Amino acid sequence: MKNIIDDEYKNIVKVVQELVDEKFLVPIESSGLNSMADPLYKRYRIVYEENSDTLEENVELMDELNGHLYFKINIDVYKQDLKLYKKHRYYVRLFSDFMKKNSNLLKIQCSINERSFEVFGDEKFLKEDSLAKEMFKAMDLDMNILNFYMAPEPFFFYKSTEKTPQNILIVENKDTFYTVRKLMLEGKQIFDMEFSTVIYGEGKKILRSLEDIYYNDNVSYINNAENNFYYWGDIDKEGIWIYQSLKEAYSSFNFKLLKEAYKKMLELSKIYGIHKNKKSQKVKIDRITELDSETEKAVLDIALKDNYIPQEIISYRRLIEK
Incomplete structure (x- = not known):
């Protein structure tokens, strides 16, 4: 029984000392020490703060941390x-x-x-x-x-062939995915380029969904170092961040911006205007060195001011007109 009491007292000493160290308790030195081998003061003052925890709760938390x-x-x-x-x-x-x-x-x-x-x-x-x-x-x-x-996120894509090397286009939004797929089915080019696969990025989910190429035999042809990957998204901070994050995450692939699309978006914004994002986008972006200096400046000026031009500004009609 004495051993049990001694062990319990040692635990009390430990908890009290920790509460003193954390400034939840202050010893009242005038009260004097008890006569135990590991002495404690007979009285302590509780340090109260506005909305502070109770001493009992702090003791419970310390006890829990110390052994449970x-x-x-x-x-x-x-x-x-x-x-x-x-x-x-x-x-x-x-x-x-x-x-x-x-x-x-x-x-x-x-x-x-x-x-x-x-x-x-x-x-x-x-x-x-x-x-x-x-x-x-x-x-x-x-x-x-x-x-x-x-x-991985579900991987949505359309392919006309698995022959490699080939041009692969990743688009940020669903409507543009279906528009590009329609053009491919019709045997038409996109900005005078031939694409054999289009991937629906679904915003930033593409950073996860693209991992499927390592596990899914149906899309293993995409994992070919000689393929050319082109990205086309919204002109805003998140759209640029997605592209730059893809380049970093999949550095073994040859990633490029679909530059002609961004130039066309800027051109059409003179007709339809530039829009303000409802919420500030918190992501950080770097310079876009793939673009010429004039286009880069225009794109960054829009993005860094939390404005945007949606990808959908380029409709099917705009893509087939010469």
């Missing part, structure tokens, strides 16, 4: 910032319980959304909630400890 979580979780950040732990606590405990009781399930890899639901009861938490990255950073753990794979 999965052993690989680095608790140092949380011990220094209990408010951060409170913010993450629900998901930290779900992760900890899973790792302690069901880590054997990680032997079999599954998709990120499947794993997210299995661990957190929320299929979108790992992939879409910024709290997930923040939490794993605080725990000093790599999210890949959960052994998942990223599921």
